[in-house]
C-alpha cells in the first residue's frame with residue numbers, strides 16, 4: 175500500500191491504478207476535475223468551475239460508487255460494508271456541501287474549501303480504501 179509521502183493526487187499516477195479499466199477511467203476523470211478546480215482557483219475564475227464540480231459530484235458519487243459496490247459484490251469482497259460506509263460518509267459530506275453552496279454560492283473561499291476537502295477525502299480513499307479491494311477484484315476480473 176502507498177504511503178502519504180507518495181501521494182500522487184491531483185495527478186494521475188499508475189500507482190493509483192486499480193487494474194480495472196472502468197474504475198480507473200472514473201478515478202482519472204475525478205482527478206482531472208479536481209485539478210481543473212485548482213487551476214481555476216489560481217486563475218481567479220473558480221465560480222464557474224465550482225458549479226461544474228458540484229454538478230459533477232452529484233452524478234459521480236452515485237454512478238462511481240455504485241459501479242465500485244457492484245464489482246465488490248460480484249467479487250465477494252469481505253470488507254464491502256466498511257467500504258460502503260466510507261461512500262456513505264462522502265455522500266453526507268456532499269449533501270453538506272450542497273447546503274453550504276446554496277447559502278454561500280461558489281465564491282473563492284468556497285472553491286478553496288471544497289478543493290481542500292476533495293483532496294483530503296479522495297487521497298485517503300483512493301490510496302487506502304480503494305487500494306484494499308484491488309487484490310480481491312484482480313482475482314475476479
Ligand SMILES: [Fe+2]
Nearest residue numbers: 242299303304
Ligand atoms: Fe471507493
